[in-house]
Amino acid sequence: MSGSIVIAGLGPGAARLVTPEVSEALSAATDIVGYGPYVARVPDRTGLDKHGSDNREEIDRARHALQLATAGRHVVVVSSGDPGVFAMAAAVFEAIEAGDAAWRELDVQVLPGVTAMTAAAARAGAPLGHDFCAINLSDNLKPWTLVEKRLRLAAEADFVIALYNPVSKARPRQLGQAFDILRPLRAAETPVIFATAVSETNERIDAMPLGRAVPERADMRTLVIVGSSQTRLIARRDRPAFVYTPRSAPAETSR
Amino acid sequence: MSGSIVIAGLGPGAARLVTPEVSEALSAATDIVGYGPYVARVPDRTGLDKHGSDNREEIDRARHALQLATAGRHVVVVSSGDPGVFAMAAAVFEAIEAGDAAWRELDVQVLPGVTAMTAAAARAGAPLGHDFCAINLSDNLKPWTLVEKRLRLAAEADFVIALYNPVSKARPRQLGQAFDILRPLRAAETPVIFATAVSETNERIDAMPLGRAVPERADMRTLVIVGSSQTRLIARRDRPAFVYTPRSAPAETSR
Structure with a gap:
């Protein structure tokens, strides 16, 4: 079974600013990874594992997400705003570059959001x-x-x-x-x-x-x-x- | 009857990147104003007047939107991407500043979008x-x-x-x-x-x-x-x- 990793932007805060593309990715996920308060924005449901972590642990969090995807999980890494602007996307690519060669071949997608x-x-x-x-x-x-x-x-x-x-x-x-x-x-x-x-x-x-x-x-x-x-x-x-x-x-x- | 003007960002192109907030504003509008190809992205419906115009006519387009709002219409000015980034929001504020004093008191809202x-x-x-x-x-x-x-x-x-x-x-x-x-x-x-x-x-x-x-x-x-x-x-x-x-x-x- 091949996993995937999506790095998604939740926008500034309100649900009315989350794109449909990101909402769909959240619905299809098996795992949500991110800073605790952002993970908490995603509603609980059966079959969804939420992994909230502390601030300033971006690289460990990115590695964890990549390990889950390698194990076949469908992981969404959530960021506030746009994930590519001072947020989790660069951290995930840093982890990919420094990490296991298999991580480069994973299905990785970045979904933009409304940035702050x-x-x-x-x-x-x-x-x-x-x-x-x-x-x-x-x-x-x-x-x-x-x-x-x-x-x-x-x-x-x-x-x-x-x-x-x-x-x-x-x-x-x-x-x-x-x-x-x-x-x-x-x-x-x-x-x-x-x-x-x-x-x-x-x-x-x-x-x-x-x-x-x-x-x-x-x-x-x-x-x-x-x-x-x-x-x-x-x-x-x-x-x-x-x-x-x-x-x-x-x-x-x-x- | 008091009108309103919303300056909304449609995101880069696909509907899956339009925020729910913008979709709601489009549903509530009586008039859509903007560059032709962007106006064309908004589905037709009864009671909706669409005013597409040419590129490089931003100030005339902004004035037209403000006139419609002053006449009691609920106008959405559409931009691609985010309306505040090299798009229609600044043009509308330029028109407001240079125009009729009543325009300053209009209900004006800018709705962000995913910028290019x-x-x-x-x-x-x-x-x-x-x-x-x-x-x-x-x-x-x-x-x-x-x-x-x-x-x-x-x-x-x-x-x-x-x-x-x-x-x-x-x-x-x-x-x-x-x-x-x-x-x-x-x-x-x-x-x-x-x-x-x-x-x-x-x-x-x-x-x-x-x-x-x-x-x-x-x-x-x-x-x-x-x-x-x-x-x-x-x-x-x-x-x-x-x-x-x-x-x-x-x-x-x-x-």
Whole structure:
């Protein structure tokens, strides 16, 4: 019996943002593997084994999924958002490359999902309407000096900047340091969006100017978007302003 | 009667990649507005008015949608992929900002979708597993010098680079120029992914080294991903290699 492994994106949180393709894969699975809170999103049913594990155990989790598939199981590895963006897909391929040669011949599929930055952007308006970059602020797997370099170059390129994993209990200071790097390089009124628990009942979206952006506003479930020189607000009477980045850029920003 | 406007992402193409949230919005709409081929993806039904228009008419299309909503209609503006990524959401907000004050008070919602780069990445492996940027290669609305500057800075930052709108009939040469800029800055063996018509029956995914990447491989339905210095291939026996970017980056790339 030949097994399979599907690496599926559950989207930001709500079931209404899970693609039919992913729902079908979950229905066909014999095993669900992933970070505990994401595995918990998949409803229990007879014949389904759920293997929730702790955060920061991605490689062990990937190996476990590959072993199950090699043993003939139909495994779905779940990620929040899109599995290819700072999530489980790269971990599974790392495990495949370093592991048993048979793992390369497994049936492996990646199913995309709605990633956190586009879900967050949608709630605020259209801040990603022009060229942008996505930077994982965690320095668990890369040197912080590289993050700093990328922030400076992203500012110079005038990209809108999406910051994934802005803080964690073990890394409380990175977001503040990122703002400190960006403040001399972008106008104080540049909109910064904090989007927390997007699509869930406790969703919270705030926009504030970079000059007064408070890193403590972010938690582990927050995606932060820092606008470019062109990102702007459209004020409304009784509701939060829309935040968006126009499609066009003037010639001057190319200096 | 108060109308509404929803700007919805249809994902890369296949119905299995449309979120339930977007499907519900399409079911509740009185009017669908968008580029003809995207409007055509929405099934006809009694009571639904479909308004397909030509490409490159985004602002007129946005104004039309806003006028319909002001007249009490429930309008869904459809985009391919995610509406906030180089698509209709920014155009609608541009129209709102420049238009009738009443438009600011309309009920406006953006519904995210699976964007082209994550759908393309999923088919190739996990090339977006590390920090990346997204650049719209069209210079219809920004100076080409700005695109060149961004490509150089993105290479210096060692971002994986997703190129949206790499070519069109009116812009046949931009992708070749982009490769020319990147070739001296990245190794010749850097993987480049061409992903065309992702999720559709005529889907085609190719990976080739930057040194031999042929811009003519791209058409208007192609998303191009250029790897970073860390992007790598995992060879397989009878199938295309997986392409992925590891989560970690060595200290040396921060020089």
